[in-house]
Amino acid sequence: METTQQTESKIIELKPFTDEMVVNMGPQHPSTHGVLRLELILDGEVVREAIPHIGYLHRCFEKHSENLSYPQIIPFTDRMDYVAAMNQNWGFCLAVEKLMAADEKKDFAVPERAEYLRVLICELNRIASHLLSFGTYGMDTGAVTPFFYAFRDRERLLLLFEKICGARLTYNYIRIGGVSEIIHMEPGSLDEQNFLDEVKDFLDYFEPKIDEYNDLLTSNSIFSERTMGVAVMSAEMALSYGATGPNLRGSGVDWDLRRDEPYSIYDRFDFEVPVAKDIPELGAVVGDCWSRYKVRMDEMKESVRIVRQILAEGLPDGPVMADLKAVRPPKGEIYFRSEAPRGELGFYIVSDGTPKPVRLKGRSPCFSALSALQELSRGLMVADIIAIIGSIDIVMGEVDR
Amino acid sequence: MNPEEIYKTLTDKFGESILGFDTELAGDPIIQIVPAAIADVCQYLAETDTLAFDSLMCLSGVDLGAKEEELFVVYHLYAMQHRHSVVLKVSVPKGDAHLPSVSRIWKTADWHEREAYDLYGILFEGHTDLRRILLPDDWEGYPLRKDYKEPDLYRGMRVPY
Amino acid sequence: MPEIFSEGFFPNINLQDETNWATDFVRDVIIPRLPEAVAGHFPVELGTVLVMVAFAGIFVAVVPLLPLVLVLAERKVAARFQNRTGPMRVGPWGTLQTLADGIKLIFKEDYIPPQGDKLLFLLAPYIIFACSFAVFAAIPFGDGIPIPGDFNIGIFYIMAISSVIVMGVIMAGWSSNSKWSLLGSLRSAAQIVSYEIPLGLSILTVVMLVESLGMQQIVASQDGGIFTWLIFRTPFTFIAFFIFFISSIAEVNRTPFDLPEAESEIVAGFHTEYSGMRFALFFIAEYANMFAVSAIGVTLFLGGWQGVLPGYDFLGGFPGFVIKTLGLVFLMMWLRWTLPRLRVDQLMNLCWKYFIPISFFNILGTGVWGLIFRHDDVWSIGISCAIIYVGLISAYAVAGRSLARKPEPQPS
Secondary structure, three states: OHHHHHHHHOOOOOOOOOOOEEEEEOOOOOOOOOOOEEEEEEEOOEEEEEEEEOOOOOOOHHHHHOOOOHHHHHHHHHOOOHHHHHHHHHHHHHHHHHHHHOOOOOOOOOOHHHHHHHHHHHHHHHHHHHHHHHHHHHHHOOOOHHHHHHHHHHHHHHHHHHHHHOOOOOOOOEEOOEEOOOOOOOOOOHHHHHHHHHHHHHHHHHHHHHHHHHHHHHOOHHHHHHHOOOOOOOHHHHHHOOOOOHHHHHOOOOOOHHHHOOOOOHHHOOOOOOOOOOEOOOOEOOOOHHHHHHHHHHHHHHHHHHHHHHHHHOOOOOOOEOOOOOOOOOEEEEEEEEEEOOEEEEEEEEEEOOOOEEEEEEEOHHHHHHOOHHHHOOOOEHHHHHHHHHHHOOOHHHHHO | OOHHHHHHHHHHHHHHHEEEEEOOOEEOOEEEEOHHHHHHHHHHHHHOOOOOOOEEEEEEEEEOOOOOOEEEEEEEEEEOOOOEEEEEEEEEEOOOOEEEOOOOOOOOHHHHHHHHHHHHOOEEEOOOOOOOOOOOOOOOOOOOOOOOOOOOEEOOEEOOO | OHHHHHOOOOHHHOOOOOOOHHHHHHHHHHHHHOOHHHHOOOOHHHHHHHHHHHHHHHHHHHOOHHHHHHHHHHHHHHHHHOOOOOOOOOOHHHOOHHHHHHHHHHHOOOOOOOOOOHHHHHHHHHHHHHHHHHHHHHOOOOOOOOOOOOOOOHHHHHHHHHHHHHHHHHHHHHHOOOHHHHHHHHHHHHHHHHHHHHHHHHHHHHHHHHOOOOHHHHHHOOOOOHHHOHHHHOHHHHHHHHHHHHHHHHHOOOOOOOHHHOHHHHOOHHHOOOOHHHHHHHHHHHHHHHHHHHHHHHHHHOOOOOOOOOOOOOOOHHHHHHHHHHHHHHHHHHHHOOOOOOOHHHHHHHHHHHHHHHHHHHHHHHHHHHHHOOOOOHHHHHHHHHHHHHHHHHHHHHHHHHHHHOOOOOOO
């Protein structure tokens, strides 16, 4: 009896789980895309919980706007998503224009030429933004070379932007009622022809490059191992978290504001909306990191298509700025959303009839998409966290505003 | 369904809790709702098949002026399936700003409500993790309120510049 | 096999041994040149020790120059891959850039984390540095170039020494008192210990064929031109070479296996907290390691310093050896700048589920091959090359078919 008791007491219980370790990833970290801080609770390499802390880039955009007139706010929107600043300008201007159009006393329309310029430049900006996303995603997964290719091509785009508005990053190009006329391009002039030729050169150069990048990174087997089937965001989850744009389409929801709620002149163009699909022979699942990434790659092709249609039509004649005396929207409020590269960019404006808004809220696509990170990352590995952050493609300037 | 029909459906269902339908101002028509009923209304909007509001586009706090007695919370909803949208508005008194949270219904409301709490001091009851989100945890006051006075110092650093 | 041990472990270093190259060198070269008064009293043994110390000194002085060149090469290669020019400012075509960086690093602040374990922190880079250079002692650089440690367990010695490196990595990670370092060093420990197994087993296939652990003997057995190189000797060594090469990339922590220092995940891994010259030591050790494993690969599988054609010195001797080694180094750089990084579990899967079973199969196959073909002759090598050729063709066909099946980027 005694011996059995002794042997029994010697049984050591094996505890397979070790202590949890809390690690701060960020705000200074090579791949948190800015100043995102993640509080990681790790069990070895496995992430128990990843709690995002944001606000490190909070610049009181909304508070500032309450003390500025509408045209003065446009440069602030540049600083929201600085990677796709044209689209931010546009989103804001569209919201103000819609609110102003509600005022029946004023007859006001954005000139045709300005609309074409806006679509042209914003689609190019979308390519630039997706290129950055592609490059940094490669870097996040450990492949450094795609980053340099992406930046090489983005550089050409930035030079085009510089030609048309004089700035490379924060453009302040799209204004309420049209586009900026700082660099004057006479309709039908040699300047305009040169610019359009350069855009065409870029498209001819860039379109085959997308396939090259797909060969280099998208179909790389290590890359697909790393991203396929990782962090699957179902369509319901994406909708519930307010994930929009490529993230939503990556989850298999066929939804694009440019097609489904056409604003500006998008209804005149012929383009497809890339939506993720299951690819069982490769292992891709709808809603995984790879799908979100792939939607962006395909979207670049569609943007090229839209720009080509504009080039084929040529820019219409006429002014680029509506005849506006003053920007003074009527009393009321509006929420307007447009399709920015990172998703649905909404501006909620409350106006009391004065030249300054009472309340301006920027509904940023990254803000909503980032809130899904905590649920997506549960139970994955540290390396997967990086893959998720890269695939939902956040810009902290927009998250924190 | 257009906003008017949605308003009718809601008044039929909730009666007294629906305060009014505001179409006079420029922009989107607004359905005004009693604060205490907002979570139930939203639940109904999200789960009824004919309405099916599956996405909360935006949730914003609004303060119209320093002299106003009330804060507003505005909900912009959209239904992917039926492609209709609706704007709900709730007003809460400035001194005692609290209303039920909708973060159970749409998960994106989690962060948007935290932001409204952070900048306006509106308390969302039933929110699991109502912390400051954009400002530091130990910041005092709610900056987007019109009567907000910025502090002179924050942790020994001068705030006004 | 038994003669390996009958000679004793260090027969060539035995000072009484008449055939020792150092003794010969002292007796034939040094003593005749000494003044007669000294020469009579000059003990050969002392001279031997002195010569050995001098050679060791040459190694310690010359070998660190290697990383200097390799770092520059890496940057230039990377630049070519990425449409850049790389460093261009310091010296002609930026050739002195690494030197400038080295000087800069020497003047940097030497930061020691106050909460860390100071002794281990200071010791770790030296352990890694010393081990990665000790490996060079047993590498046969060329015909007639003396190896300081030419003993008959050469490859065993290399394996033993290079596995001490992981100690240094763990020490660095632990003593830094940083969570990123700890994660990095634990990743590294798991990785290096795991990949040592397929590495060792691949080396074992070679050792079974040559029946010797000595590096010079291994090279000597491949003296009949390219088809007697061990990689082509049997189909199994052909597979073993690739397993060896991939595992050795994992051993030296380079992409796609650079998890211990994965920049985008754990900042800089085990050397996050190091600065200045201590960081430079890690850096130099990494490149020295890279060269060392390539040199070992060349020695074991690609004929060492033996030429491509029997009897001719084409691609042979010291230059040939270095060219072959740099070829492998270039391959590593190529992989690094092309491939993304694996995840920890995928890394372990690759090792335990694929490499180790294949390596065991290789050993079995090599053994059977050795029973069938007692001596290497035209027949055995011909059959081996035929099998490799057929295998490559069928692998290409299978891979080609699966590539062709790869769906087009999803239709949008």
